[in-house]
Amino acid sequence: MTTPTRPTVGFIGLGSMGGGMTRNLQRSGFPLVVNDLRPESAAELVAGGARWAESAAEVAASSDLVITMLPTPRHVSDAVNGPAGILAGIADGGTWVDMSTSVPEVADAVRRANASRGLHVLDAPVSGMSVGAASGSLQIFVGGEAEDVERLRPVFEAMGDPERILHVGGHGAGYAVKLMINQLWFSHLVATAEVLAVGVKAGVDLGVLRDALVASPANSNFVEKDVLSILEHGDYDEGFALALACKDLGLSIDLARSVGVSVELSALVEQVFRRSRAVHGDRAGEMTPFRLYEELTGGPLRLSPAKEASTR
Numbered sequence: 001m002t003t004p005t006r007p008t009v010g011f012i013g014l015g016s017m018g019g020g021m022t023r024n025l026q027r028s029g030f031p032l033v034v035n036d037l038r039p040e041s042a043a044e045l046v047a048g049g050a051r052w053a054e055s056a057a058e059v060a061a062s063s064d065l066v067i068t069m070l071p072t073p074r075h076v077s078d079a080v081n082g083p084a085g086i087l088a089g090i091a092d093g094g095t096w097v098d099m100s101t102s103v104p105e106v107a108d109a110v111r112r113a114n115a116s117r118g119l120h121v122l123d124a125p126v127s128g129m130s131v132g133a134a135s136g137s138l139q140i141f142v143g144g145e146a147e148d149v150e151r152l153r154p155v156f157e158a159m160g161d162p163e164r165i166l167h168v169g170g171h172g173a174g175y176a177v178k179l180m181i182n183q184l185w186f187s188h189l190v191a192t193a194e195v196l197a198v199g200v201k202a203g204v205d206l207g208v209l210r211d212a213l214v215a216s217p218a219n220s221n222f223v224e225k226d227v228l229s230i231l232e233h234g235d236y237d238e239g240f241a242l243a244l245a246c247k248d249l250g251l252s253i254d255l256a257r258s259v260g261v262s263v264e265l266s267a268l269v270e271q272v273f274r275r276s277r278a279v280h281g282d283r284a285g286e287m288t289p290f291r292l293y294e295e296l297t298g299g300p301l302r303l304s305p306a307k308e309a310s311t312r
Contacts, residue, residue: 009155010063012056012079012086013100014041016239017126018069020133021099021159026050027136028158033062054081057089065152067094072247073102080110087114095120097152099140101182101248103255104172111171113255120148123171125178126160130239141181143174164207179252186249187269188222189287196301197293203238206231207303229287231303236285243282246273 011022014036022045026032032050037060042052053059056079060066066086068075076098080086086096087110096119098107107121122144132138138160142149149167153181156165168177181307199209210231213223229235249270256263276289294301 006063007064007155008033010034010053010059010066011069011294012036012059012066013069013071013075014038014045015069015071016130017133020127020130021067022050023070023134024136025155025158030155030158033059035059047107050175055084055089057084060086060089060094060096061091062089065097065155065156066090067097067099070100071244073100073106073251076100076102077106079104084284090119093118093120095122095148095152097122097124097155099126101125101178101251102175103179103251104175107171117170120145121171122148122152124156124176125174127178128160129237133159137161139166141166141168141174141177141214143169143171143176144168157245176255179248179255180243182248183242183263183266183269184254185222185226186245186273187265188220188226190269190272190289192220192223192227193290193293197297198302204219206301210303227290228303230290231301233303234300236287236290238283238285240286241282242273242277242280242286242288245286246277249273 007026010033011018011025012035014022014034019041022032022034026045026048032045033053034045034050035053035056036042039052042050046052051062053062068076068079070079080101082088090096104123107123110119111121122142124140124142126138126140128138136159140156140160142156142165146167153165169176195213196206196209200206210223215221229237253263253266253270256266272289272292276284276292280288280291
């Protein structure tokens with residue numbers, strides 16, 4: 001029985017997320033054509049058989065589908081438009097999947113301006129941080145036509161958990177879902193930091209307090225799992241920069257404003273993140289706002305070795 005030929009995937013953006021995603025595509029047998037502002041980021045992929053392209057247009061012209069994984073909507077727009085952009089190289093009827101955390105405007109503009117070309121445009125942002133990108137366990141939220149989602153499912157499954165690849169609606173729905181997930185996660189971080197700092201300052205043992213929270217109706221995935229990277233290892237996730245977290249918070253608040261929903265709590269969370277960015281710098285990890293509250297307790301909040309062992 002002949003094994004079906006894998007489509008050639010063009011991939012633009014080989015940072016902390018895109019690097020892991022492309023390595024998993026390559027391990028799954030997808031031929032790759034790649035581009036990034038830093039050619040050195042492609043060295044391992046090229047050594048494994050990927051082809052380097054000098055521009056986004058060349059990526060699109062050499063691929064069956066194009067994926068972008070870029071930091072901001074402006075970067076996405078720059079990669080898509082202009083004489084060296086995706087639109088200059090992609091064939092009529094081609095496929096572009098934006099997996100960036102972004103907003104619908106860029107993709108909407110592409111669809112409007114190229115309606116006669118029959119392009120298939122999907123938004124498919126991801127959740128799972130750089131660890132999930134490296135392990136191929138990302139959650140993927142896809143907005144677009146159902147037929148396109150199913151056609152591209154083998155590509156998504158090479159990068160993410162097959163059980164958590166979700167078709168969340170039409171064009172733009174993937175962007176919206178990802179922004180809301182980020183907003184809630186960042187809110188969990190700030191709320192957890194506040195609660196732990198106050199409890200410890202009030203004389204409660206950190207491990208006892210966290211155990212009580214986990215056993216209570218106030219438990220969350222963040223309290224039970226995510227915060228352990230800080231409490232056990234002092235890891236504030238430098239794989240995703242605080243500057244990008246602030247960007248995502250700004251995008252989610254912009255989305256709320258565009259649909260006419262008042263988000264006072266989210267605005268306060270954004271202020272905390274921006275204060276941490278001013279104190280700790282753009283390149284600090286996305287969980288660094290936790291440090292603002294640790295500093296109020298007089299030092300890092302860390303579980304004792306015995307308590308660390310009991311959480312595993």
